[in-house]
Amino acid sequence: EDQVTQSPEALRLQEGESSSLNCSYTVSGLRGLFWYRQDPGKGPEFLFTLYSAGEEKEKERLKATLTKKESFLHITAPKPEDSATYLCAVNFGNEKLTFGTGTRLTIIP
Amino acid sequence: DTEVTQTPKHLVMGMTNKKSLKCEQHMGHRAMYWYKQKAKKPPELMFVYSYEKLSINESVPSRFSPECPNSSLLNLHLHALQPEDSALYLCASSQEQWGGTQYFGPGTRLTVL
Numbered sequence: 001e002d003q004v005t006q007s008p009e010a011l012r013l014q015e016g017e018s019s020s021l022n023c024s025y026t027v028s029g030l031r032g033l034f035w036y037r038q039d040p041g042k043g044p045e046f047l048f049t050l051y052s053a054g055e056e057k058e059k060e061r062l063k064a065t066l067t068k069k070e071s072f073l074h075i076t077a078p079k080p081e082d083s084a085t086y087l088c089a090v091n092f093g094n095e096k097l098t099f100g101t102g103t104r105l106t107i108i109p
Numbered sequence: 110d111t112e113v114t115q116t117p118k119h120l121v122m123g124m125t126n127k128k129s130l131k132c133e134q135h136m137g138h139r140a141m142y143w144y145k146q147k148a149k150k151p152p153e154l155m156f157v158y159s160y161e162k163l164s165i166n167e168s169v170p171s172r173f174s175p176e177c178p179n180s181s182l183l184n185l186h187l188h189a190l191q192p193e194d195s196a197l198y199l200c201a202s203s204q205e206q207w208g209g210t211q212y213f214g215p216g217t218r219l220t221v222l
Contacts, residue, residue, distance in 0.1 A: 034210060043113075043199050043213035044152070087151060089211075095140065095165060097211060099151035 002026050002092040006100035014108050016077045021103045023088030024070040031091040033071050035064050038085045038102070047073075047086075078107045112136075113214035115200050121220045124190060130217050132183040132200030141183045142211060143175060144199040152199055152213075158183060190221045 007022045023033070032051055036044035048057045050066040057064050061082065063074040073086055085104050089097040113134045122128050132141065140159045144152035157165035158177040172194075174186040183200055197216045203209040 031207065032210070036213070041197065041216070041218065043115075043197075043216045046210060046212055049210045089151075091207075093207070095157050095159065095207060096154055101151055 002090070002098050004088060004090050004098050004100040006086075006088050006103050008103060009101070010104040010106070012106045012108060013075075013078055015079060018074070018076045018078070020075070021073040021086055021088075021105070022070060023073070023100055025090045025098075029093045031093045033066055034089045034091075034097065035071070035073055036087040036089065038087055040085075044087055075105070078105075080107045080109050083107045113200055113202055113212055115198075115214040115217050117217060118215065119218045119220075121222065122187065122190065123222050124192075126190075127186070127188045129187065130185040130198055130200075130219075132185075132214055133181055134202040134212075135181055136202065136204070136212070137180075138202035138204050138212075139180060140203045140205070140209070141177065142201040142203075143183065143185050144201065144213075146197045146199055146216070156185075187219075190219075192221050195219055195221045 004025045034049050035047040037047055038044045048064040053068045055066050061076050065072050083106050085102045087102045088100040116131045142157050143155040145155055146152045154167050155169045156175045161177045172189045176184040197218055199216045200214040201211040203211045
């Protein structure tokens with residue numbers, strides 16, 4: 001069964017303290033890996049799409065990378081407004097997204 | 110523009126009521142989705158419409174009835190819901206049917222009394 005696992009479940013960082021979130025998946029014909037940010041009570045906000053190993057994308061303080069079995073979301077010098085739940089989702093070759101359980105990120109001023 | 114809109118933002122209904130959730134996108138996307146999300150859980154897929162035809166129904170109870178009147182609109186009709194159906198209901202759309210990026214709406218917070 002295709003699975004997506006995110007770690008850590010929760011992460012607390014001081015403002016300016018860089019770190020990485022991990023998303024690993026079963027290697028089974030990946031058709032795309034997606035990162036979303038979700039604030040409480042709101043819909044997921046699209047961040048990045050990655051399709052092939054070695055691909056990297058950046059947006060402001062965020063950088064997403066992809067290998068053959070995992071993806072990292074690197075957060076550089078985070079600010080309190082970066083606090084949110086970050087969701088990773090994988091398309092294994094059908095119309096569905098398989099979501100990880102998310103990483104709840106808290107940035108402390 | 111990658112906007113998906115949903116109405117209403119909040120909905121409170123009794124178990125005997127009939128209500129509808131609405132979703133709209135004007136990005137020319139041909140696939141649209143309904144998800145249900147409980148607190149601190151990832152979204153769970155309910156239905157997929159592809160080219161206005163229902164292509165996936167994830168064994169959702171019949172008290173949830175989807176409808177796709179045209180390529181821009183998606184409805185979810187609700188009837189005889191249970192308190193455990195209270196959740197955030199999310200609509201999403203994607204350009205490609207297979208593997209494309211899904212863009213989500215802001216959601217409807219549903220409370221069933």
